[in-house]
Amino acid sequence: MPEVAAPVPGTTTIAVRGSSPYDVVVGEGLGDRVLPMLGADVRRVAVLFPDGLRALAEPVVAALEGAGLRVLELPLPEGEDAKTATVAVAAWDALGEAGFTRSDAVVTVGGGATTDMGGFIAATWLRGVPVVHVPTTLLGMVDAAVGGKTGMNTAAGKNLVGSFHEPAGVVCDLATLRTLPRDELVSGLGEVVKCGFIADPEILRLVESDPEGAADPASPVLAELVRRSVQVKVDVVVGDLRETAGFAGAGGHPGREALNYGHTMAHAIERAEGYTMRHGEAVAIGMVFVAELARRAGRLDDATVDRHAATLAAVGLPTGYDGADPATLQAAMKVDKKSRGDQLRFVVLDALATPRILAGPAEADLLAADAAMRGGAR
Ligand SMILES: NC(=O)c1ccc[n+]([C@@H]2O[C@H](COP(=O)([O-])OP(=O)(O)OC[C@H]3O[C@@H](n4cnc5c(N)ncnc54)[C@H](O)[C@@H]3O)[C@@H](O)[C@H]2O)c1
Ligand SMILES: O=C(O)C(=O)C[C@@H](O)[C@H](O)[C@H](O)COP(=O)(O)O
């Protein structure tokens, strides 16, 4: 039985109390927290990481080997290049060759692309083996590693193949953010700001009052933003893991779909740009677009709409896009998972922290919001 690690001072544990409960720990120097999360029966672990992040994966590998587990290292391509069927097949082949069984597990070390793909491989191997995520980007910590959405892209679009597979635990070691390039950290702030708009306005206040601290891995402001954003995500997913509440009409709140705020347009832009734009940057633009759409549809007040671009720009996120034409973006949005038949469905705000669904918006409103998006700063 692995020993339970003593709490490190300054470490926060956020319990995810769903049908498969697990903890998200946030703090510094948490390398020893992975082992106890794996469970007592695990004999062998596949550690998946982008090849360029070997230095961050090695201490995790050493800790597992030091505890007597056998480790299979599986390097993945960088970033979005990992989220392909070819990479999934190669990983399944490697697990098969090594004879991985249900007493074995997966650990991911990397950004959201790595946790998405590693989570998908864990979800599909033998119909599901345990996975512990060690996110090393801000975006991975506050969003991708938590909540069990896993997946990859196909030629038709972003995240179109995947599954819900909750992790056995998530270790957010803030020390890993020190090597993260600033642009990647700022990209993660796109999802942080999203959490502020859909659920926790204190996040917006913290970002607006100290945008420098928000982007500084050594700042207590960033640590507080991580804790608050994880809490937002946890609160949403425990109520609607499989994203079905929006259709049950749960008091108008769209359930897990709320976390998709800004993502309908973001995923369309990412696809149009061949996945070269960072996800959090695309989400920032997507939120500006959908706030404008909500204004045009008479759903959201001017001050809250304008706050989107102001807050995002304060941390250096883009607020406009003038690439692919409106028809191309609209066609890409049609394959979004929120669509039903030919009808586009968007998460909009009716007020701050009041996410709701806007189904089948008027074509004139879509075009006006698109035009407004093209006027923003990149
Ligand atoms: N499953 C979900 O709920 C969910 C939520 C949000 C986003 N996502 C997905 O997450 C992905 C984006 O994740 P991301 O923004 O973390 O990007 P990413 O995983 O592509 O990582 C960005 C880059 O940073 C590098 N990197 C990671 N950690 C580092 C570190 N500590 N030091 C130096 N370099 C480091 C990576 O190798 C990569 O090159 C997208 O595919 C998105 O769809 C999933
Ligand atoms: O966890 C969720 O649910 C989210 O929607 C979080 C998003 O930030 C994330 O980008 C997610 O992968 C998008 O989901 P998708 O179902 O539109 O692929």
Ligand SMILES: [Zn+2]
């Ligand atoms: Zn996202």
